[in-house]
Amino acid sequence: MRQAGRYLPEYRELRARTGDFLTTCLTPEVAAEITLQPIRRFAFDAAILFSDILVLPHALGQSVRFEEGRGPVLGALTRAADIDDLAVRGLVDRLAPVYETVRRLRTDLPAQTTLVGFAGAPWTVASYMIEGGSSKDFATAKAWAYQDPVSFQRLIDLLVDTTAEYLIGQVEAGAEALQLFDSWAGVWPEPALRRWCLDPARTIRARVRAAHPDVPMIVFPRGVGVLYETFAEECGAEGLSLDTTVPLSWARDRVQTKVAVQGNLDPIALLAGGDAQRAETARILDTLAAKPFIFNLGHGILPQTPPEHVRTLVDQVRAWRAPA
Amino acid sequence: MRQAGRYLPEYRELRARTGDFLTTCLTPEVAAEITLQPIRRFAFDAAILFSDILVLPHALGQSVRFEEGRGPVLGALTRAADIDDLAVRGLVDRLAPVYETVRRLRTDLPAQTTLVGFAGAPWTVASYMIEGGSSKDFATAKAWAYQDPVSFQRLIDLLVDTTAEYLIGQVEAGAEALQLFDSWAGVWPEPALRRWCLDPARTIRARVRAAHPDVPMIVFPRGVGVLYETFAEECGAEGLSLDTTVPLSWARDRVQTKVAVQGNLDPIALLAGGDAQRAETARILDTLAAKPFIFNLGHGILPQTPPEHVRTLVDQVRAWRAPA
Numbered sequence: 001m002r003q004a005g006r007y008l009p010e011y012r013e014l015r016a017r018t019g020d021f022l023t024t025c026l027t028p029e030v031a032a033e034i035t036l037q038p039i040r041r042f043a044f045d046a047a048i049l050f051s052d053i054l055v056l057p058h059a060l061g062q063s064v065r066f067e068e069g070r071g072p073v074l075g076a077l078t079r080a081a082d083i084d085d086l087a088v089r090g091l092v093d094r095l096a097p098v099y100e101t102v103r104r105l106r107t108d109l110p111a112q113t114t115l116v117g118f119a120g121a122p123w124t125v126a127s128y129m130i131e132g133g134s135s136k137d138f139a140t141a142k143a144w145a146y147q148d149p150v151s152f153q154r155l156i157d158l159l160v161d162t163t164a165e166y167l168i169g170q171v172e173a174g175a176e177a178l179q180l181f182d183s184w185a186g187v188w189p190e191p192a193l194r195r196w197c198l199d200p201a202r203t204i205r206a207r208v209r210a211a212h213p214d215v216p217m218i219v220f221p222r223g224v225g226v227l228y229e230t231f232a233e234e235c236g237a238e239g240l241s242l243d244t245t246v247p248l249s250w251a252r253d254r255v256q257t258k259v260a261v262q263g264n265l266d267p268i269a270l271l272a273g274g275d276a277q278r279a280e281t282a283r284i285l286d287t288l289a290a291k292p293f294i295f296n297l298g299h300g301i302l303p304q305t306p307p308e309h310v311r312t313l314v315d316q317v318r319a320w321r322a323p324a
Numbered sequence: 325m326r327q328a329g330r331y332l333p334e335y336r337e338l339r340a341r342t343g344d345f346l347t348t349c350l351t352p353e354v355a356a357e358i359t360l361q362p363i364r365r366f367a368f369d370a371a372i373l374f375s376d377i378l379v380l381p382h383a384l385g386q387s388v389r390f391e392e393g394r395g396p397v398l399g400a401l402t403r404a405a406d407i408d409d410l411a412v413r414g415l416v417d418r419l420a421p422v423y424e425t426v427r428r429l430r431t432d433l434p435a436q437t438t439l440v441g442f443a444g445a446p447w448t449v450a451s452y453m454i455e456g457g458s459s460k461d462f463a464t465a466k467a468w469a470y471q472d473p474v475s476f477q478r479l480i481d482l483l484v485d486t487t488a489e490y491l492i493g494q495v496e497a498g499a500e501a502l503q504l505f506d507s508w509a510g511v512w513p514e515p516a517l518r519r520w521c522l523d524p525a526r527t528i529r530a531r532v533r534a535a536h537p538d539v540p541m542i543v544f545p546r547g548v549g550v551l552y553e554t555f556a557e558e559c560g561a562e563g564l565s566l567d568t569t570v571p572l573s574w575a576r577d578r579v580q581t582k583v584a585v586q587g588n589l590d591p592i593a594l595l596a597g598g599d600a601q602r603a604e605t606a607r608i609l610d611t612l613a614a615k616p617f618i619f620n621l622g623h624g625i626l627p628q629t630p631p632e633h634v635r636t637l638v639d640q641v642r643a644w645r646a647p648a
Contacts, residue, residue, distance in 0.1 A: 139592050139626055146596035186547075189590050189604060189622075190571040223510075225549025226574050247514040250550050266513050268463055272470035280513060298513075302463055 001296055003038040004050050006303035007310075010037050021066035022058060025051045028100040035105055039113060041307070042314050046114040046177070046294075047105065049170070051098055053120025053181060056159070056166060057129050059094040061087035076132030076140075080151035083158065091162055092169060099173035106174035117175030119166050121182035121219070122159035122200040129155070138187055145196060152196075160200045164207035171212045179218045179241070180204060186223015186243075197221055198235055205236040218262055222299070232258040244298030248287040256291050263288075264298035265313070271302050273309040281313060285320045325620055327362040328374050330627035331634075334361050345390035346382060349375045352424040359429055363437060365631070366638050370438040370501070370618075371429065373494070375422055377444025377505060380483070380490060381453050383418040385411035400456030400464075404475035407482065415486055416493060423497035430498035441499030443490050445506035445543070446483035446524040453479070462511055469520060476520075484524045488531035495536045502541045503565070504528060510547015510567075521545055522559055529560040542586055546623070556582040568622030572611035580615050587612075588622035589637070595626050597633040605637060609644045 004011050011034060018024045025031055034050040054072055058064040063075035077083060087094075105115050119125075128134070130141040145152040167178050185197045201219050208217060220241035221231050232240055232255045242251055242263030255261055269280040284295070295317045301310075328335055335358060342348045349355055358374040378396055382388040387399035401407060411418075429439050443449075452458070454465040469476040491502050509521045525543050532541060544565035545555050556564055556579045566575055566587030579585055593604040608619070619641045625634075 137592070137626065139595060139628070142590070142592040143596045146593050146600035147598060149600075186569055189568055189588075189593075191607070192590075193569075223547070223549075223569065225547075225569055226571055227569075244513055245510055245517075245547065245549055245551075247550050264513075266466070266516075268461070268466040269470050269513075271463060272467045274471060276470035276473075283515070302461065304463070 001048075001300050002050070003042075003044060003048055003301075004034045005301060007301055007305040007307060008037055008041070009307075010041075022052070022054070022064060025055055026097040028097050028104055031097075031101040032104040032108060035101070036108060039109065042310060043110075044113070044314070046116050047109055048116040048179070049098075049102060049105065049118060049175070051101070051118070053118075053125055053183075054128060055095070055098060056119060056125060056162060059091055059166075060158075060162065061085070062129060071134045072128060074128055074132045077129050077155070080148065080154070083151060083155045086158060088158065088162060091165065095166055095169060098166075099169050102170055102173035102175055114176050115174060116177045116179055117167060117170030118179040118181060119163045119170075121180050121185070121197065121204075121221075122156045122163060123188075123196045124182050124184045125159055125163075126152075126155050126196075127184050138184065142187065142192075145192065149195075156196060156200055160203050160207075164204045167204065167208050167217075168211045171208070171215050175215070177216050177218070178208065179220060180237070182219065182221045184223075185221040186225070190227065193224065193227060194230075197224075198227075198231060201231070201235045201237065209236070218260075218294075220262075229254045229258075239292075239294065241296065242298060246298075248284060252287055252291070256288060256293070260292035260294065261288060262294035262296045264296070267297050267299050267302050267305070270297065270309050270313060271305045273306065273312070277309060277313065278316065281316050285317065286323075289320055290322050325372075325624050326374070327366075327368060327372055327625075328358045329625060331625055331629040331631060332361055332365070333631075334365075346376070346378070346388060349379055350421040352421050352428055355421075355425040356428040356432060359425070360432060363433065366634060367434075368437070368638070370440050371433055372440040372503070373422075373426060373429065373442060373499070375425070375442070377442075377449055378452060379419070379422060380443060380449060380486060383415055383490075384482075384486065385409070386453060395458045396452060398452055398456045401453050401479070404472065404478070407475060407479045410482060412482065412486060415489065419490055419493060422490075423493050426494055426497035426499055438500050439498060440501045440503055441491060441494030442503040442505060443487045443494075445504050445509070445521065445528075445545075446480045446487060447512075447520040448506050448508045449483055449487075450476075450479050450520075451508050462508065466511070466516075469516065473519075480520060480524055484527050484531075488528045491528065491532050491541075492535045495532070495539050500539065502532065502539060504541060504543045504561070506543065506545045508547075509545040510549070514551065517548065517551060518554075521548075522551075522555060525555070525559045525561065533560070542584075542618075544586075553578045553582075563616075563618065565620065566622060570622075572608060576611055576615070580612060580617070584616035584618065585612060586618035586620045588620070591621050591623050591626050591629070594621065594633050594637060595629045597630065597636070601633060601637065602640065605640050609641065610647075613644055614646050 031050045127141040216238035218239035219237040222243045239260040244266040451465045540562040542563035543561040546567045563584040568590045
């Protein structure tokens with residue numbers, strides 16, 4: 001999950017001076033500094049690049065801006081011909097600021113801190129591109145996929161190609177691991193989930209592996225429930241990020257036997273703090289930490305989270321030892 | 325799922341003359357007429373009472389109103405003492421209009437049409453009572469549960485008691501089956517899900533059974549993924565309503581072997597119509613219809629759904645035959 005953000009006073013202070021959100025993501029000096037803020041404070045084992053999944057549609061020529069209190073606003077794709085207008089050529093140049101951020105981070109991060117690059121998965125990114133922003137039910141994007149799967153496939157394929165290229169570029173700039181966020185995977189019936197989420201993730205995984213065999217990838221198919229097991233078996237990633245609702249013993253028996261798992265503290269338990277946070281954290285560690293595991297939240301940290309709760313969490317995770 | 329609603333021109337026409345949404349729900353003549361509208365048009369096997377889950381908090385003395393384009397707005401509970409101010413005494417009188425609607429429907433519905441009563445499950449209703457309306461992340465309600473489980477349990481217990489009483493009242497007025505909607509069950513880690521969703525559903529199921537042993541109940545723990553199997557084993561309901569994301573073969577093997585299942589056409593496949601709707605419908609029927617099964621949507625119908633798509637759906641479901 002994003003480590004930097006509004007819960008940190010130093011982030012709010014810096015952001016007050018750095019203009020709009022997208023420009024902030026695309027200004028290497030600032031994006032690198034924001035990436036470093038939580039590392040300085042908490043010394044996490046890994047740093048995740050500060051950026052946004054909508055950097056890619058922006059680089060494809062779509063208008064993208066972030067409005068305070070409303071979230072992202074995109075010039076929505078409304079017909080198949082709009083897909084052909086996306087600017088695939090010259091993509092590398094337009095993504096250059098992100099690569100530059102990654103390069104700076106490889107220099108500035110402590111040697112023991114793994115640098116994680118990321119991108120949005122094709123369906124999640126496509127949903128913003130078609131809905132023109134966040135959505136309650138994804139009716140427009142999903143109806144497009146149901147009514148005109150041929151052109152929808154063209155959009156997904158374009159995003160598979162460019163996302164793989166984007167992730168390879170991040171590795172070549174210095175990213176040591178990658179994460180693919182499919183935040184809205186959990187809205188599809190199984191056949192559509194396979195076509196629009198699982199197959200694209202597998203193709204992206206394979207493309208990046210062909211270029212850089214040693215860089216691990218974590219996929220986050222949020223909300224796919226029972227089909228986490230299918231993702232573990234079929235998507236080819238080294239790790240899966242578990243959302244908060246995935247039962248731990250099931251994940252241990254059905255998912256962690258196949259891939260490393262990451263997760264899945266409820267961000268609202270972290271917001272609440274105290275006994276609930278401690279008990280939930282202990283439960284996760286005791287069930288999953290003895291096998292390949294990355295402690296993380298099950299979804300993004302909330303802006304109103306007290307940073308001291310994160311401190312307590314880090315201390316508890318670091319102090320955990322496998323029962324003798 | 326709700327059968328009446330804005331997708332029907334006769335509903336929009338009637339609602340234009342009947343004042344605010346809550347008053348409409350609590351005016352027996354109008355609520356009964358709205359319940360009958362989709363039955364006249366489509367002759368479904370069962371009719372679900374037209375009402376709203378927030379009728380209960382309203383009857384408990386909380387302020388509830390529905391704003392066009394914003395949804396429900398409640399005078400939010402903000403501290404434990406607010407729970408003690410809820411007006412449990414005299415509840416039956418304040419719910420009398422709903423019972424009167426049910427009585428009218430038993431007279432007005434065709435004899436072969438099963439009348440289904442319903443209520444919101446305690447967690448889902450509590451979330452509205454604390455958040456003061458819909459919520460993106462349920463941060464306030466969930467943080468309350470994490471930080472002060474004692475008072476949160478008191479609210480859940482109060483809702484268990486009153487919901488059981490409310491459902492028993494619906495049966496005594498003529499409801500022939502019941503559904504319990506836990507629309508927001510899918511936001512909790514397992515232990516909290518068991519405490520705030522599964523245990524309350526089991527208690528409500530048992531209370532209603534003690535009063536009326538022959539009335540079946542369907543529980544809809546939307547979004548619980550892997551834990552649908554646990555609900556099937558432990559909540560005591562005769563049926564479970566499957567959301568759109570539940571894989572069909574898994575549901576057949578793990579859930580339908582224990583209880584009847586209901587679901588789970590993607591409402592956006594129904595909105596899209598055409599080949600996608602037909603293929604998705606066939607897939608559901610072919611996988612689930614040979615065992616105890618109720619065809620339904622996996623979530624509520626969208627207002628922009630063409631009624632002709634529902635017609636096509638009903639015809640396809642009625643024409644289905646088990647492979648010889």
